[in-house]
Amino acid sequence: MGSFSNSVPSKSHSARRFVFNDTPWLGGKHDGYPVVTLDEYLDLRLKNAENIKDKTATQRKHQVALIQSLFTFGLIEAIVEENVSEQSLLRVNNGKTYLTDEGLYDIVFAWRDRVRILKDEELNRSWGDRVCNTLATMHHMLFSEIAEWPRSSLRALLPKDDLLSIIFSFGAIAETLTIAANGLFPQGSSLDNQGFSCSFVQVLFAHRAQEIFPQGWCPFVIKIISGISLCTFGYASTREAFLRNDFEDHTKCTDRACVANNIDISTYQNKHASASCTCSYGVPPVQAIYNMLANGQIPVISCDPTTLEMVVHPSTEIPYVAISHVWADRLGSISERGLPICQLKELFKKTYCLLPGGAFWMDSLCVPEARELRKKAIGMMAETYRNASVTLVVDAGIRACSCHARLAEKLLRIVTSGWMQRLWTLQEALLAQHLVFEFQDGFESIKELIPTGDDVFDSVILHLSSEVVQLIQYRWPLDEKRGFSLVDIASHLIWRSTSKAGDETLAIAGLVGVDVAELVQLPPEERMKVFLLRVGTLPANIVFLTGLKQTERGFRWAPRTMMQARESPVAGYRGDAICTPNGLLAEYACVVFKTVVLEASIRHYFLVDAISQCIYRVKDAAGAELGCAFNAFLMDQLPEIHQSIPCAAVELTRNDSNPEDNDKDRVICEVRKIFWISTVTPEIARHEYSIAETTALKLSVKSGRVKVRIV
Known part of the structure; x- marks a missing residue:
């Protein structure tokens, strides 16, 4: 068991509420x-x-x-x-x-x-x-x-x-x-x-997190836990990690990504229900699936419990369970190949337990390999999960935990599961009418995992439950077509990943009311641009996301991905910027100064407001080409004292005269680099500026607000 220091053994943490080690x-x-x-x-x-x-x-x-x-x-x-x-x-x-x-x-x-x-x-x-x-x-x-x-x-x-x-x-x-x-x-x-x-306080533990946790924990999962709360971090450090049989460890993982969750389709093999099983595969009536998809219907499957004969129905004619899983658990497939019969028996059993007389939908059986029909199935994915009577989460890490375990333990296994880290499972959870998790010895709905009574005072339980309960925080009314806003789902994306980068917009388009059928026909590299245009109204702080940007003029502010944008996530902001083919129209707080050319030796900038004498400290955040020039920083609002917020270094050029814009007083600018900016006292500025290893540049600035078109 992991511990922070020379702490002595104490009573089992499963028998008491964890706060810290002795x-x-x-x-x-x-x-x-x-x-x-x-x-x-x-x-x-x-x-x-x-x-x-x-x-x-x-x-x-x-x-x-x-x-x-x-x-x-x-x-x-x-x-x-x-x-x-x-x-x-x-x-x-x-x-x-x-x-x-x-x-x-x-x-x-x-x-x-x-x-x-x-x-x-x-x-x-x-x-x-x-x-x-x-x-x-x-x-x-x-x-x-x-x-x-x-x-x-x-x-x-x-x-x-x-x-x-x-x-x-x-x-x-x-x-x-x-x-x-x-x-x-x-x-x-x-x-x-x-x-x-x-x-x-977590700053002190960041470089030691891996040694604090017991052997087997993924660095990426530890990073997730570190961002939740101190007590959660401490509690998780006392628990053993779950490891799939297929993976001995997470030695190839980093705090940026868990590679154990990625799959290589060329070597992919299904897993049988038991290690000794060698049963054959069961394949659904493929032609019936083809016909329904061609007619714009969602195919679902029922099965005769005696003969295991599969029957395909239109989803509108029978209630069904939608199976939500990760392919790393070896249950992935296509309609034409099917799944091992032993796994089919387990799926049928779970379906009948949750929905007697009902059917089930699973991508491994209901999404074919045939290219055009596959696109149709993906285009109807949001509708599939929205209309399911029950959405069942089948994940090996969650299933390793008992229903009778402490609530903190069950929540920890969900939060650290592969299911919570994958891109496609996000919409499967958010659109579910009735979200249910499979544990080792039974099922529990997400509502049964909401703390009550004394548990609402338990820091570990409350913080872990907030990570899980947010999956039903924005329930989509079935009679409403608009879906979620991008801000609603952005915070869910920062810890998620996918084996196919081009799938990102396909997996979230149905949540924000964008037509997936349009996106699936586009080359993967074109999808993000079209997606943002179709969303239209965006959070202005989307420009502060670190990572690679689009290269086409008018979209050089736009991220190539919104996943894993942990340094400056798009969350907590209203939709207050307009995406157009000619750039992002928005308004920001701004500090303007003489043009600076980025040099490798300059890591910190100190800006002194020429009027208020306010001192801004700007720290390096994300990479940029040396030699790039900028003359302003944009941010959502000017920072409070010691408050550190993301900002974009931009080059302001000229007044915008684009006749398509309603506002004629906009300034054109391009994003050069992302920094972190804070307001500091003169004492701190003097101290840091005098440190030999910190190279700084003092600039005089003017601050205010500015309307821009970011290209």
Whole structure:
């Protein structure tokens, strides 16, 4: 089992709610003091310490121990406003004292009960405001500690593994309390809609993530988990990875992609239901499938349980189960080839269990190899899943988990499954009327995996469930033809991949109301351009996606793919840009300066606003050809202090005189490179500019908003 440091073994995490691994306790004295605010916590204890101005090693160790006590006991007491004894969270093992999470949820649930019996709404709101202030103070303190990491007093005095374990416990406790507070206090308190995320703590673990997890975990999956929450990261590090029998490990995978999920069609072989099985293949009535597709009908299959004779029906005449799977599980095929009879028996059994007397649809049996008919089947894929009575997810990783496992375990297996990482399964999930997962010993619908009761206070469960439940967040009404917006689905795409890059627009077109039949007739390299034109209204921040861009003028801002755009995903923005054949019409915040020519040695830029004296720090993000010139940065809005947001380096050229545009005051520009921009204090700018290994260029700028046509 993986762990963060020299933590001692503790009770099975399947028997308790995970927050963090047992962590070395540095000996800070907590008991014997009154409950105070976070700001007062250290002052109260340091008053009783001798030689507080002494900088000896002993005194520094004492202060570091108190910092640990501050971010643990001090934070908890300031939130729950009740004494929390050392005994509730400290354990002695082999003569050493450890901080444990075993008693944390007992404290949380006792706090929850005290808040719930507080009938006075004003008192309740006031408590919520105090919690908000405490969390804000904690967030600032912890962020400052991480930001000052090179000069951190903690780093100077502790072994690296112990230090990382301790820092992780700080963030995990804060995350747990934040989740609980969000579910406790009424709307209208200052806590409402506040995001006190401690995800910045993950920076310390990024380079060690692979060694933290047990052997067998894919680097790509670890990257996914790292982006969810601290507690989820910690919980997953205690679980064994699922490995398909076909793959010994993920040694060829990277944090950019899991190659184990990709398949080579030239060497592809189906898997039998058992290793010893050598049964023959069952093939559906192919001509009947051809005829229905030619007539614009969706073919579905029923089977005689005794003879296993397959019958093809139009989907409009019989309710059916749509099977959603990944080809890496070796259930892929085409109508003309069929599947092993042992697998067909299993599929029929699952169908009858979920929908007695019904049929089923599966691409492996209902999508033929015949080129034109295959295109028709793909063109009707969205309709196929939208009209299914049940969509059943069949995935080897999920099926390895029992229905009786903890909810956190079941959710983890879904989130880390191959099914969640593949492109085509996205629309299969989003369009499902009734989404059901197959586990080792039964089925559970997605609604049964939504946390209730005490589980809504569990940080691991809540964060994992949000990844799964978002699949039904935007349910498509069956009488509505417009579908989702691109913003609705963009966040789902960033961790998905496909063996065929040209399939991206085909797999999502049906979700946004674009005619798949048109796209499937186009060469793969033409599809993204036509797709964006048909969508029409786009999120303006689509230009900030890193990665390769289109090469045709008018579309050089457009991504070749929206998958795996983790550095600057298209999410959280309204559709506020218009895609035209002549370019993207949009409005952005802008900082303008003298033309800069990109040099290899310049990694950071500091821009000083000539009017407001605001200082912008611009960091390198994605590659660009050396020698490219730019004279402005575009961004959605000017950043707040220390807020880092993506921006596009562009070359503004001239006023746009295109007669097709309604606005005559637009400026033409081309995207040259993607950066990250933030606002910093003069002190930070001076410090970074003076560091020898950081080459910087100071520029004077003017800021404002500008309407552009990006070509």
